[in-house]
Amino acid sequence: MYVSYKWLQEYVDLSGITPEELAEKITKSGIEVEGVETLDEGIKGVVVGYVSEKEKHPSADKLNICQVDLGDGELVQIICGAPNVDKGQKVAVATVGAVLPGNFKIKKAKLRGEASNGMICSLQELGFESKLVAKEYSEGIYVFPADTELGTNALEQLHRDDQVLELGLTPNRADCQSMLGVAYEVAAILGKDVKLPQPKVETVSERAADYITVKVEAADDNPLYVAKVIKNVKIAPSPLWLQARLTAAGIRPHNNVVDITNYILLEYGQPLHAFDYDRLGSKEILVRRANQGEKITTLDDAERELTTDHLVITNGEVPVALAGVMGGANSEVGNETTTVLLESAYFTGGAIRKSSKDHGLRSEASARYEKGVDPQRIRPAAERAAQLLTQYAGGEVLEGSVEVDTLKVEPAVISITIDKINRVLGTTLSVSEANNILERLQFTTVVEENEMTVTVPTRRGDITIEEDLVEEVGRLYGYDNLTSTLPGGTASAGSLTPYQKKRRIVRQYLEGAGLYQAITYSLTSAEKAQNYCLEVREPIKLAMPMSEERSVLRLSLIPHLLEVLKYNSARQIDATAVYETGSVFLSTAKNELPEEKEHLAAAITGLWELHQWQGEKKPVDFFVLKGILEGLFSKLGLLEQITFAKLEKDGLHPGRSAEVFLNETSIGFIGQVHPNVEKELDLKETYVFELSLEKLLHAEMNPLRYEAIPRYPSITRDIALVVDQTTTAQALSTVIREAGGKLLKDVHVFDLYEGDRMEEGKKSIAYSLKYFDPERTLTDEEVVKTHDKVLKALEEKAGAVLRG
């Protein structure tokens, strides 16, 4: 809502308060003022002049040489290119030395050899938005009414010496979609009175009822319809002050009749519609739901097909308006109109919202109906419009209105105690202080001891419960005046859940290991959703996606992490290592929530070890990422429960991928991205893993117990084994551990040889075994005995031969 400061002064005394101060006060007490615009900002030296002579420029077809009288008797020569400039016009002249918006300074000039001492202005050149300039002046200069005084400030004549407050209204404050509503609000803030307009209409003896009948078939949607008839109107431009008020509010002037209906819409917040009575085609108004497939051409020349959801005004036969949204072209007021049928009605928000939404048509009228108009302003608004039509369109108002009224107007009555107010706000207000605030809002109150019974005016439809009154008191009392306290009550210890704590540990560990946390989108494309899933399900689709790229919910974190790698490698970043924790979404039954599982994934590519001046440079490989993963399992106390098994999976290198098991449960995978995919994404060797974070963090870990520091020496034996190429290290160490029993403290691989010197299909793998007893020093014989057992088991179970 745009509020003219000058206009507002008609209803509330604003003396001593600048527009900026007012804006600040309004913002602090509830409605955000998003800006204060000075309409004539940056404009100086523009006066009203009279074009006394006009002749064609001798050497430029489209230019005219005008002699302009600026009121001091002397003529000033100005070259003007506007097509509509003419002798005898009163126009806005930017004189030499004038400044126009954008700091455009007017200087003496010569145009094609002829002197030009100023500029005749269009409204656009004076800072008007193009869409707000009346059609007749949109392509040329503006022409003042003939009685405008010469030499006066043109912007004052245009009523542009004003400031406009832009109110950002929240949906509850429908009441402030009108000047009167804003006036009540401002009056309450300032503690002043509201001066309401007092419509006075002189009527002629003919009765409206003889001209029109009104029937409403859809009373639920339209509980009140008021029709008035005004005869003998003369269509003309409306007065400048009225046009200026419309323009300031963002509405383009048309003609006096249409402008007056819009003026009332702004003043009362009540949309009105003027039909050309003679074009109506009947003496009847029938309000009903449209027939399926019925058509109407609205004022914007669009033909619209209707359904039974849409409310229409008809002449008994065909629609003449899409109720509450826009009039029909068939009954439009035009230059020939003499008799006006004026509609002031109460349409319900739901009915109008449906029409407005289905036809993609939001008008000033529909915006107000959707949020709710004041049922008690329907008749006053019609009266006020009738009055202005007599004053500014020469009309004669017929006696009476024709009405259909099934509307029950019941103002809300709410009782509230001062204790309730103080308990919610934390204040110590007295009844009279609170009551005073409600009275400033012009709410009617009855006070009995600690209780106020408040009758809420119908213009404030947003106030229905006690808490609404608490807010009114609170905001006008001023939140600045509230003290600051902290919640009392029983003290509670805040904490993270064990899961949340461990998740933080996972993040810290991975970051310590060199990975950056990424956050990517949960929505992805149908194509990407199919890749790298731990569990394959049909992806969940949005009903109305904004793009294919963001149309389904992800089933894996990896596709987007690969996107991150691709993005970075395309920008010459030679190493990227990222991880993400986030949800994937598994479909269940229709109309059930999907299963949301939290996953952990990582992707790394490019150089891993890099220390350039020492000549160290090593790309990432499988074991880098596996090492990071093992470190994580170790950190979580799970390493001993983890095994890896060779895995073939779409999108992964078939020889360099493994499934990860926690005991017998598969919890995810690790592997190299398939070279085809790497090529497609233009990536170097890239490794990824994805795990179920939930399975990982909910796993039982061994409790942390102190273990005595060894007091006795351990004995180490190294062995090199020749085994089949396909025998895994994990299988061998399992055999070793089982055979080694509790004396075997540690086993690890320290060498691997697969070269030419080996027999075809064989490899050599070397282990270091550490024997140890915490209770005593082991004897050689004991170690030899266990070690022999290990060697024997290796030979029998894994076909391993001790290498000489």
Add this chain to the structure above:
Amino acid sequence: MQERLKELQGEALEKVSAAMDLKELNDIRVAYLGKKGPITEVLKGMGKLSAEERPKMGALANEVRDQITQGITAKQVQLEEAQIQAKLAAETIDVTLPGRPVHTGNHHSLTRVVEEIEDLFIGMGYTVAEGPEVEKDYYNFEALNLPKGHPARDMQDSFYITEDILLRTHTSPVQARTMEKHEGKGPVKIICPGKVFRRDNDDATHSHQFMQIEGLVIDENIRMTDLKGTLEVFAKKMFGEEREIRLRPSFFPFTEPSVEMDISCMICSGEGCNVCKKTGWIEILGAGMVHPNVLEMAGFDSKKYTGFAFGMGAERIAMLKYGVDDIRHFYTNDSRFLKQFSIHE
């Protein structure tokens, strides 16, 4: 004999002092002090001396030995020192060359903001509540006083999957779920971080996915002053002790009264600049007293219980705190962006 010994001493010490390295010095030691050395040789002639002179000569011989030994030891210390110095000189490196980099990653800037806020509120007795990103219309809207057809539903155009299931548009459904679990019994004190979704085209200031953090407190005597005090603590901890806050009345369907909180601009300290659009204030979050309908729908007696709630966007906080100028940076995951958030204040 005496002269011979003195002569040997002089000769030996001269050689010692001229020795260039430890080996040479050792050779001197062996040559003069060894069993086959000249001193031993001289002493063999002691038998010819008188009984009177013998001990004198013995003493002299010992003194000569001592002198030479001392000379050698001193020279040895000197040579060893020189050798160490030479070694150290040879080992000298350019200490200004860069060290071996330790590669560590760091939190995403949004996680950083979220954890900072979580920790702040945990310290005030809150727990962290989480919930699904895909929600039922009931929890996302209806339980929050936004029945079907409510005009405020337009404010947050949403991604629906079916008529009743959508991507949550705020983390408030977590509040609704938590309240429901409490079965009408307070206190409730939670902070709810999470991803949320709205139908916006991604540009510098809009993102179809973003991170929200909400808080909720319900108890028997929660007042608006408690909300103000809590938000003040939050603003000062997050943006600096010198920050002031301002509550402006606003509207949200799930709170009544509703407010928006501004903080005094951290860039210009209230003087007015581009960041605060010359107002000196920056909008940070929305808040209010929990609407009685919301309490009742979750099974709380609104006559007995009151509460407050607040909510903010993590991106906005991060943008203000770190001066990030484009919301898309948070989701592009450009290494050069991610790496900037490693420093800990």
